[in-house]
Amino acid sequence: MRPLAFLIAWFASACTAAHASASAPAPSAPALPEPELLLSLSFELSTEPGNRAAVVGRLQRTQLFTAGDSLDITQRVSDLRREMIAKYAAPTTWMRFNAVSHELRLGEYRQFITSEKRLATAQAAYRNFWMRQTAAGLVGAGWGAEVLRIDSSGTLAPYLAEFVSREGRTSRAVPILGLWSYDRRTGEALLPSGHFDQVALEWGSPIGNTTYVKADVVHESHWQFAPRWSAGFSVSAGAIRGTGGHLTPIGKRYYGGGVGSVRGYEGGSLGPIDSSGASMGADRKLAGNAEVLWHAFDIGPTPIILSGFGDHGTFYRAEGSTIDKESAGAYGLGISVPMPFGLVRFSFADPRRDTGRTQRFQFDARASWR
Numbered sequence: 029m030r031p032l033a034f035l036i037a038w039f040a041s042a043c044t045a046a047h048a049s050a051s052a053p054a055p056s057a058p059a060l061p062e063p064e065l066l067l068s069l070s071f072e073l074s075t076e077p078g079n080r081a082a083v084v085g086r087l088q089r090t091q092l093f094t095a096g097d098s099l100d101i102t103q104r105v106s107d108l109r110r111e112m113i114a115k116y117a118a119p120t121t122w123m124r125f126n127a128v129s130h131e132l133r134l135g136e137y138r139q140f141i142t143s144e145k146r147l148a149t150a151q152a153a154y155r156n157f158w159m160r161q162t163a164a165g166l167v168g169a170g171w172g173a174e175v176l177r178i179d180s181s182g183t184l185a186p187y188l189a190e191f192v193s194r195e196g197r198t199s200r201a202v203p204i205l206g207l208w209s210y211d212r213r214t215g216e217a218l219l220p221s222g223h224f225d226q227v228a229l230e231w232g233s234p235i236g237n238t239t240y241v242k243a244d245v246v247h248e249s250h251w252q253f254a255p256r257w258s259a260g261f262s263v264s265a266g267a268i269r270g271t272g273g274h275l276t277p278i279g280k281r282y283y284g285g286g287v288g289s290v291r292g293y294e295g296g297s298l299g300p301i302d303s304s305g306a307s308m309g310a311d312r313k314l315a316g317n318a319e320v321l322w323h324a325f326d327i328g329p330t331p332i333i334l335s336g337f338g339d340h341g342t343f344y345r346a347e348g349s350t351i352d353k354e355s356a357g358a359y360g361l362g363i364s365v366p367m368p369f370g371l372v373r374f375s376f377a378d379p380r381r382d383t384g385r386t387q388r389f390q391f392d393a394r395a396s397w398r
Contacts (some may be wrong), residue, residue: 063091075390076286076295078138083105086242094118111135125158139296147188148179151279155350157205157282165210165225167368174236176279185306191275199277202235213250216363217248218333219321220260221252231282238277242268256323267312281309282343284356287390289315290341292358292377297385298341302347308346315341321360335362337375356381360388 070084081102088100097118104111117129132154139147140172157170178192178198206229213222223245232240252261270276286295299310319337360377379386
């Protein structure tokens with residue numbers, strides 16, 4: 029990966045040119061507010077197999093070129109991942125849009141498949157997104173350019189060998205993006221109330237050598253029925269399909285299990301498998317979660333949030349999988365502790381079926397020093 033200093037300079041100059049061409053200068057621009065620069069270092073812990081800890085460096089700069097813009101660069105290093113994300117966002121008035129963002133992502137990833145096989149990929153992606161806030165929600169459109177390379181070393185799982193033989197080791201995509209979201213959530217983040225809806229569409233255009241269509245839908249509802257009690261549920265559904273005779277891209281498939289999916293199972297362990305038992309990712313998913321949150325007590329100024337939850341997900345077959353679908357659920361208890369340096373979350377789950385990759389205790393801890 030390139031040195032961070034070079035990436036900052038390159039990305040800043042690219043954003044300057046893109047923003048200047050998209051926004052006409054105001055007749056009399058007000059003086060810019062005092063810019064802010066923030067550097068932080070974080071240490072993240074989780075129960076993800078083979079990826080227990082990560083070191084994260086972050087640079088944030090506001091008022092870089094104009095009032096209201098921001099630059100955010102994050103570098104994450106762990107046993108299984110090395111990733112750099114640089115995002116520049118700014119207000120704009122072009123074609124009635126309110127904001128424009130540019131995002132560059134570079135990464136090297138390793139994913140557990142079996143004890144003998146691991147999937148290693150290198151990825152580079154750029155996305156340009158335009159957004160407009162309306163009374164009916166946030167509407168966005170954009171485009172991107174992505175490259176994914178499957179590592180040539182080591183033994184490939186059968187489904188990967190089939191994918192490489194048909195699609196090659198290098199996949200290039202030029203997606204066209206669409207987004208609508210409507211956020212009506214209010215109250216504190218730990219005990220929210222209100223609703224949230226989002227629809228995301230993605231079309232891999234014929235400009236790339238990988239073509240596909242993908243759609244994702246999310247709904248959340250929360251109710252705070254007492255000063256210290258909140259309840260809610262969420263439902264998410266997604267589908268992806270390769271077009272023009274292509275397989276669904278490896279990096280776009282759905283992998284179930286873990287925090288944010290179905291707790292009680294290892295991350296990426298749920299879904300279709302090939303003849304060797306390797307998780308190959310699903311073409312469709314349907315997942316839901318219900319949770320009751322209780323602000324139980326405080327330790328000094330720190331609130332302790334207890335929760336009871338139930339998770340369930342169904343992940344449907346991909347081309348070449350040996351099963352039509354896999355469904356799994358779990359229920360359990362959770363603890364969330366907001367700290368001055370971040371959020372610590374614990375969950376104790378009872379998985380409803382034994383897939384061989386269950387994980388009853390999971391936690392996620394984030395800490396930062398400035």
